Amino acid sequence: MKVVLTCGHPYSGFSQLHRAMLGAGLKPAKTSRREMFSPEEIQKKICDGIGADSSFNCEPAQLKPGKVWQGLSADLFIANLDQEIWGWADLNTIFLLNFWRDFDPQTRFVLVYSSPTYALAQLLREQETSPALVESFCLSWLRVNSELLRFYNRNLDRCVLFNIEALSLPLEAIRLLSVSRDRLGVSLSAPADWCIEQPMNDAAFRLFAYSLLQEHPSVQVLYKELESVADIIYDFPEPQKEILIAKTFVQYQHLAERHGEARELSTQLNVQVLELQSQLGQIQQELAFEKQKPDQSSQLKDLKKENELLLLQMHQVQEELESYFLQCQRLSSEQVKVAKERQTQIQQLTQARDQQAKLAAERQSQIQQLVQARDGQAEERQTQIQQLTQARDEQAKLAAERQSQIQQLVRARDEKAKLVTEQQALIQKQTRTQNEYEILNGENARLKNQSNVLEAKLRDAQASVSSKQSELTKENELLLLQLHQVQKELEHYFLKYQEVTQSKSYVTFLQDLAQPTEPILVDFCRPVDGDNWYDAEANGSWAGPEKISTIRIPSLSPGQYQLKLDVVDAKNPKILDEISLSYNGQAIFLQRQGNTHNLFFALFKKKVRYPVQLQAIFTVNATQASKPGVLAFQFAKLISSQIRGRGDNRFLAIQVCKLHIASLRTQEIVGIDLRKDIQGQNWYHVEPDGRWAGPGKFSTLSLPKVKSSRYKIEIEVVDAMAPQILKGTKFSLNGIPLNFVDPSPLSLLRRLIGKRKKYPVILTAHVDVSQSQCNAGLNLEFEFPSVISPASRGSDDNRHLALRLRTVKLIPLP
Numbered sequence: 001m002k003v004v005l006t007c008g009h010p011y012s013g014f015s016q017l018h019r020a021m022l023g024a025g026l027k028p029a030k031t032s033r034r035e036m037f038s039p040e041e042i043q044k045k046i047c048d049g050i051g052a053d054s055s056f057n058c059e060p061a062q063l064k065p066g067k068v069w070q071g072l073s074a075d076l077f078i079a080n081l082d083q084e085i086w087g088w089a090d091l092n093t094i095f096l097l098n099f100w101r102d103f104d105p106q107t108r109f110v111l112v113y114s115s116p117t118y119a120l121a122q123l124l125r126e127q128e129t130s131p132a133l134v135e136s137f138c139l140s141w142l143r144v145n146s147e148l149l150r151f152y153n154r155n156l157d158r159c160v161l162f163n164i165e166a167l168s169l170p171l172e173a174i175r176l177l178s179v180s181r182d183r184l185g186v187s188l189s190a191p192a193d194w195c196i197e198q199p200m201n202d203a204a205f206r207l208f209a210y211s212l213l214q215e216h217p218s219v220q221v222l223y224k225e226l227e228s229v230a231d232i233i234y235d236f237p238e239p240q241k242e243i244l245i246a247k248t249f250v251q252y253q254h255l256a257e258r259h260g261e262a263r264e265l266s267t268q269l270n271v272q273v274l275e276l277q278s279q280l281g282q283i284q285q286e287l288a289f290e291k292q293k294p295d296q297s298s299q300l301k302d303l304k305k306e307n308e309l310l311l312l313q314m315h316q317v318q319e320e321l322e323s324y325f326l327q328c329q330r331l332s333s334e335q336v337k338v339a340k341e342r343q344t345q346i347q348q349l350t351q352a353r354d355q356q357a358k359l360a361a362e363r364q365s366q367i368q369q370l371v372q373a374r375d376g377q378a379e380e381r382q383t384q385i386q387q388l389t390q391a392r393d394e395q396a397k398l399a400a401e402r403q404s405q406i407q408q409l410v411r412a413r414d415e416k417a418k419l420v421t422e423q424q425a426l427i428q429k430q431t432r433t434q435n436e437y438e439i440l441n442g443e444n445a446r447l448k449n450q451s452n453v454l455e456a457k458l459r460d461a462q463a464s465v466s467s468k469q470s471e472l473t474k475e476n477e478l479l480l481l482q483l484h485q486v487q488k489e490l491e492h493y494f495l496k497y498q499e500v501t502q503s504k505s506y507v508t509f510l511q512d513l514a515q516p517t518e519p520i521l522v523d524f525c526r527p528v529d530g531d532n533w534y535d536a537e538a539n540g541s542w543a544g545p546e547k548i549s550t551i552r553i554p555s556l557s558p559g560q561y562q563l564k565l566d567v568v569d570a571k572n573p574k575i576l577d578e579i580s581l582s583y584n585g586q587a588i589f590l591q592r593q594g595n596t597h598n599l600f601f602a603l604f605k606k607k608v609r610y611p612v613q614l615q616a617i618f619t620v621n622a623t624q625a626s627k628p629g630v631l632a633f634q635f636a637k638l639i640s641s642q643i644r645g646r647g648d649n650r651f652l653a654i655q656v657c658k659l660h661i662a663s664l665r666t667q668e669i670v671g672i673d674l675r676k677d678i679q680g681q682n683w684y685h686v687e688p689d690g691r692w693a694g695p696g697k698f699s700t701l702s703l704p705k706v707k708s709s710r711y712k713i714e715i716e717v718v719d720a721m722a723p724q725i726l727k728g729t730k731f732s733l734n735g736i737p738l739n740f741v742d743p744s745p746l747s748l749l750r751r752l753i754g755k756r757k758k759y760p761v762i763l764t765a766h767v768d769v770s771q772s773q774c775n776a777g778l779n780l781e782f783e784f785p786s787v788i789s790p791a792s793r794g795s796d797d798n799r800h801l802a803l804r805l806r807t808v809k810l811i812p813l814p
Helices: 014-023 040-048 067-079 091-095 097-103 114-126 133-152 170-184 201-217 219-229 241-292 299-327 333-499 504-514 573-577 599-604 723-728 747-751 770-775
Strands: 002-008 085-091 107-113 157-164 520-523 550-552 559-572 582-583 586-588 591-593 611-619 629-634 653-663 669-672 683-688 690-693 698-702 708-718 730-733 736-740 761-769 779-783 801-812
Touching: 002 014, 002 091, 002 097, 002 133, 014 085, 014 107, 091 097, 091 133, 091 170, 097 107, 097 133, 097 779, 107 133, 107 170, 114 133, 114 219, 133 157, 133 219, 157 170, 157 219, 520 550, 559 573, 573 779, 586 611, 653 770, 690 708, 708 723, 730 761, 736 761
Parallel strands: 002 085, 002 107, 107 157
Antiparallel strands: 520 653, 550 629, 559 611, 559 653, 582 586, 582 629, 591 611, 669 801, 683 690, 690 801, 698 779, 708 761, 708 801, 730 736, 730 779
């Protein structure tokens, strides 16, 4: 036994396909044995009982009927056990696809779809067009066909997907039977005259539907997706607008010709009807005159003859009307709508003719009745009038009683609905309270588990500390012995050193080996030893026309140095912020100093106030010290003054006045430049001024290896999606929370006037790094309160972002 279920969009034509399959051997479903329900009635009761939205105002959800409905379905299948192949077609099947699939393994599904133009054209034939109607159609078409596509892709062994328009072609209609046999195991045989009924294809409605759907591209996208996976597709392109206009014009010409013929024929029929009505009026006048003169039998005979002649004329009119009706039936399928309208006129004229004939017969009967029983008729009519009056009064009384009962039932229904609503609200409130109680219980259990874990860790840590104290005591004693030994060796070498220093050649050797320790000063108001610099001016030298400028300086011995760069002007503040500096290939982190945070300047100025001093601290190792010293400046872009209407056509970046480099006696500063490759998680690609954290709320950053000591961590924040994100971010180092502070918070006046914080912002925190942390590696962890997409603010950027960082530094503290 095979059960074939056919469904689709209401205007996809799935019912026509089901009727064709019935003609090819598919048996219609019998009603259930007990309740005598058809499959359509069972599905409707299930949908009404569970609350399915048959208008598709929302996504069609798959229903899960209970045991009662399963019993009804089982009774239906038992009633059809004697049929080898049977099935039904119903729109409500879309809500029960999963149910019927799981109910019986022999169920098979024929899913039918059509192009959106085809379906909308069928809808426009039945209803008046409005924007709300088109919008509702597009939503229902998308939702129904999306559900069909989802079910088809998940059940390929039990489904076929057909385009109803393709089945209008004879070869494709025959291929439907072979596909059903191969895919579903359903063997159908088509008779010689077998075909699939198609609705009238009116080019005017297709043109109208085509124009309306141009504002809804999503339906075309889904239609192409259906065509790409369907078993039988309509392998013809959608008619273009010009072709539809041409077909519509041809149909309009044909309709105009038919309409003209119909109007002429209607005019003739109206004239004949008027003539008949005039003749009937004359007959009525003669009948009234005959009442006054009942003895004139000869005139009565004449009236009968005229009446017979009138009937003959009416028969002729009837023959003409039948001839016109046969002509209307011979119209092509494209003029069916006009034929229906003319058929309505014919029916109206036929009714008018029948009424006239009936009136003539009544007049004839009245003549006979008036001749036979003229006096008794008035009494009978009076009696009938009285009876009708009494019946009317009784009906009015009964209607008033029924209306009162209806009002009582309506009030009772409203009160019951109100009680049901209140009960539902109480149930929902109780459910929410129960859920909150369960959540609090779970949270309490989780906190208890965390407390137990922390207590266990504390006991383990105390035990570890006691064991380490004994080990450290032993290590200290060993170190003390080693210290005494080293002291003896130092005394030995010191004596030898005194002997050697007496030699004049050794002193000369040390003088030749020593590196200059004097500070290096480069004056850019004079020609400099470097590349990509314009001629010196009174205030300094401009960098350009290329993006990389270099300065050659004396070689620096290994150690730490402080660099100060005095910038007197820049073509754009962004160029100043995005400068990249390196010494012999090693990146140097620059920080802006100066008076840019002055309150008056911050309130009334937007540009950077020059001069500005950039400072940096960098380290030179032995490898770099063996090479000639080269400082390289890299700029994000250059700007020509000619763009702003000035005569200077040079491409410039910044104008530098002085460069000062001095040696420092501090420990090594390490850091990470997020404009270069990094090691970490939850970071987007690099940008000119840093890197954004996202899309998640938790990011990590691996720091360089350092020695165990106390450090100051500096984080340079270039931007934030919202001030609350920067304020609510939680920082930790290897799981240990860090408290960062902003060294330059907003002043009271800036907060009062609602000024936002200016970026970049330097966050600082002090931390003690232990030897175990150094061995395990340092990981800086960020936990953001939220991430925000620029798309929510009207941008095309769909990323979810939190903070954008430029550098992270570890500065040793004394």
